[in-house]
Amino acid sequence: MQYLLQFLWKRRILFAFIAMQAVALTLVVRANSYHRTAVATSANAVTGSMMENYRYVRDFINLSQTNRNLASENATLRSALKSSYFQMYADHDTVVDTLYIQQYSFIDAEVINSSIHKRNNYLTLNRGSAHGVQPDMGVINSDGVVGIVTDVSKHYSTVIPIIHGRTSLSGRFKNAPYFGPVSWPATFGYREARWSDIPRQARIHVGDTVVTDTRSGLYPSGIPIGVVDTFYIEPQDQFYEIDVVLAVDFAALEKVYIVKNLLKGERALLEMRRNNDE
Structure with missing residues (x-):
């Protein structure tokens, strides 16, 4: 003083x-x-x-809160898309009765940890069982397919992305019926994948879009996986080997959506009965 x-x-x-x-x-x-x-x-x-x-x-x-609000709204809008609903119809002579029930809902999440240069890469999300997340749920973002949920705690979950040695998911041409498994050889970069078992008679062009189908039950049909980069076939072979540029940039991954198949249990039970009869 x-x-x-x-x-x-x-x-x-x-x-x-x-x-x-x-x-x-x-x-x-x-x-x-x-x-x-x-x-x-x-x-x-x-x-x-x-x-x-x-x-x-x-x-x-307030930008962070705004982004969280937008992600939540996007999850709600995705749940309302026609592709997230299961079509139920029956033919009665010339009358077709059509009804849709919701098949997929979406949970918004953030990637809080990730790797892209390992043989088996992982993601960690800030959503867990308290938010309705369960193992074997699909994960996507606004660009395309991300991966599959493997382990879940109360508030967190881990994901094996496409760029993981054990990942294999079904993909098809966007504008053709041919389909086959999409996998990731460990020698590939984080923007590449291998698409296999596409038959010789398929007409393939560089730039063709590869999307999900409903065989895995993890994703709605039509979610982008990537685009055809190169393709080749040996004279004695019947199937192409196709290299794909992935739709998702895993080096810049932040906001994702966890896909919940509301009809998965019903389908699994039915297929289990069929397998028991074989």
Whole structure:
């Protein structure tokens, strides 16, 4: 406190000068309409600039929450897509009765840990059993297929992505019926995959889109997997080996959606009965 008083006493003349200047400026502004208008305009400009900067800072602070809200809304919208519904119809002579029931719902999640350069890569998501996540659920993002949920705790889950040595999922041409397994050789990069068992009679072009089908029961039909990059077939072989550029950039993966097949149990039970009869 003593140092503060000493500082103020040493600068008393400067402070007195500033105070008198402020009083003089106030009197001039009050006595002259032009100066009063100029000061008001300047004050409004400064205030407006400060408020705009405050809004930018506030929006930046709230950006994370905004993104979470948008992800949740996107999950709801995906659940409402026609591809997320199962079509039920019956032909009665010339009458067709059509009914749709929801088959897929989506849970938004964030990738909180990941690897892309290992032989067997993994992802960790901030959603678990408390959010309705179970093992063997599909995972996608806005670009395409990500992978499959393997292990689940109360608040977290791990995913084996397409870029994992044990991953194999069914893919088909977007505009043709041919299908085959998509896998990831360990020598490939994180944007590549191998598509196999496509028969010789298939017409293939570089740039053809590969999408999901319903054979795995993990994803709705038509989710992008990638596009054809190169393809070849040996003269004695009957099937192509096709290299695919993946739709998802795993090096920049943040927001994902966990796919819940609401009819999975019914299908699994039916197929189990069939297998027991074989």
